[in-house]
Amino acid sequence: MINTKKTLIIFTTSILCLSLAILSDGQGNPFLLQLDRWEMLLPSIGISAMHMQVLHNGMVIMFDRTDFGTSNISLAGGMCRYDPSDTAVKFDCSAHSVLYDVVSNTFRPLNVQTDTWCSSGAVLPNGTLVQTGGYNDGERAARMFTPCGYTQRCDWIEFPQYLAQRRWYATNQILPDGRIIVVGGRRQFNFEIFPRPDSRSRGSRFEFLRETSDGSNENNLYPFLHLLPDGNLFVFANTRSIVFDYKKNRIVKEFPEIPGGDPRNYPSSGSSILLPLDETKNTNIEPEIMVCGGAPKGGFSYVKSRRGFMPATSTCGRLKLSNPNPSWEMETMPLPRVMGDMLLLPTADVIILNGAGAGTAGWENARDPVTRPVIYHPFDRRFSIMSTPSRPRMYHSSAVLLPDGRVLVGGSNPHVYYNFTNVEYPTDLSLEAYYPPYLSFTSDLIRPKILTSDKVVSYKRSFNVNFSTPQFLTVDLLSVRILAPSFTTHSFAMNQRMVILKLLSVERDQLTNSYRVNALGPSTAEIAPPGYYMLFLVHAGVPSSGAWVHIE
Structure with missing residues (x-):
């Protein structure tokens, strides 16, 4: 865990849940910065x-x-x-x-x-x-x-x-x-x-x-x-x-x-x-x-x-x-x-x-x-x-x-x-x-970037994701999620589901200044039916771009 205090400050003062931020124009006059678009x-x-x-x-x-x-x-x-x-x-x-x-x-x-x-x-x-x-x-x-x-x-x-x-x-x-x-x-x-x-x-x-x-x-x-x-x-x-x-x-x-x-x-x-179905808890999924x-x-x-x-x-x-x-x-x-x-x-x-x-x-x-x-x-x-x-x-x-x-x-x-x-x-x-x-630039300092990922994820088997962050990483604020893409029509996104996976370890590579996440695949096909999913790393509320993985 590195730069924990600084990362937490960025996280807790972030405005990810809002669509506007109040900034200064350099002369003490506030103006609104639009974060969604x-x-x-x-x-x-x-x-x-x-x-x-x-x-x-x-x-x-x-x-x-x-x-x-x-x-x-x-x-x-x-x-x-x-x-x-x-x-x-x-x-x-x-x-x-x-x-x-x-x-x-x-x-x-x-x-x-x-x-x-x-x-x-x-x-x-x-x-x-x-x-x-x-x-x-x-x-x-x-x-x-x-x-x-x-x-x-x-x-x-x-x-x-x-x-x-x-x-x-x-x-x-x-x-x-x-x-x-x-x-x-x-x-x-x-x-x-x-x-x-x-x-x-x-x-x-x-x-x-x-x-x-x-x-x-x-x-x-x-x-x-x-x-x-x-x-x-x-x-x-x-x-x-x-x-x-x-x-x-x-x-x-x-x-x-x-x-x-x-x-x-x-x-x-x-x-x-x-x-979302959360597999990080040691209790039955609710x-x-x-x-x-x-x-x-x-x-x-x-x-x-x-x-x-x-x-x-x-x-x-x-x-x-x-x-x-x-x-x-x-x-x-x-x-x-x-x-x-x-x-x-x-x-x-x-x-x-x-x-x-x-x-x-x-x-x-x-x-x-x-x-x-x-x-x-x-x-x-x-x-x-x-x-x-x-x-x-x-x-x-x-x-x-x-x-x-x-x-x-x-x-x-x-x-x-x-x-x-x-x-x-x-x-x-x-x-x-x-x-x-x-997706605003205000989140870029803590946004993870997936470098490589195992393409196949098996049930109850561990897999690896290599990633980097521009400056800050707080392991306690990192999670691994898979999301099944939906067939959307008439106001209903069929087959859409998210599973939050259990994170086993995070290791830092000092030479490349990158990280490796080891996570556990979904426990059953009832939790995550076989097929293609988008895999995201989410750090302090900021997601990476998704990588495709095949659950089998």
Whole structure:
């Protein structure tokens, strides 16, 4: 441990939890220094980014739907698709999916044939994205995208009738054995496993989804799914939640309804997150769920009857599942929000961004875009409103965390088709990056930099990370985290999870003035399913850029 006192002073006086700092201009006059910021990456990627997934090769795959009409980017090589069932354009030479290269800030078109509107996805342990369902000719489709180099010509491979049931507004979750469970969808009170066990499989009934459907509005679409450390699933639909044993198709436990009676799933479109799982403690891991925002009860019908736009919900509920008598602990967001995205940051904080202050999900159903992100600090239960507003990101927007710590944001198309004029909120084809306060230069003195890392991390086995810091290191303030990238759409980041790993030792190399961390891999596949994760070192609240590791 070196320079402990100086590092602690820097840490305790830092303003990482705020978005503004008060400095002097040299003449004794204070001024404000902005620590968070937005960057416009591309004014147009040709499509509205309704769905996003970060891939382990540094690319991000994005897509909207095929029946929006002609997009603003052409398919490569003069290709076209003919779809007699398409409701907008049957002969289409435009692309509806793109591959974005984070490093070069460029993109290229991909060829998706079946309709991906309101679909779902998860990444297999080998890094292949499995994408399921959609609308019309895509409702039973399974699609696969295996990452390759940006200049290589990998593309979507589609299996149009693979799924056992129609999946529109379903949710996916990777399982400990590497398979994917696909749950629900419009009028689908069942679930199925990918890959299918056999060609005759029709899926399994899931009566909880039928019970939580409110009929006309069906506020249990895109149910919130989280894999728990015991291998069961936490499922939240409408206002109710359960622990579900999918292997035996039985409810293990049901929790009290979230207070207030406001639905949280689509089209009310709140969001949910599994808070970080901490393996540094010598006790059992205590999973905790957080659900935030959404439209109030009756909000959808209120808009549809043309009576106006009800204010969004401002409440968040936290539920510690391991408590003997678990109950929701309610908190209040500083900015009410519907259609907001919740993402885990490397610091273990939660960022909430995008969405609206009134209305609900759906075409022209929301007003008052909420353009300022909020960061929630779960350990001291505090919200910080960020200073810098974004562009309006309403219905059909999405966001993902990048390995460099930025948040990538795109999309927003609250109209039936692409519509850029004569509407209050035009279709947005742009791509932005948000820089949280921890990326400010004020944190550079204590920011760790990963030099090398073991590429493969095994369960209950130690692994090494070599890193440096510009000047100061306090070992007691260093931690190792892995974060699974999410498939984000419709205000829910599927498969997102963070595990804080046990740090075994830190050694200093006097010759190179660098350090080696020895850490312990996750204990079970239920804690961290096999696959690719972003590994971060966090020092005094400041994260490194992430390095990709493969958990196996």
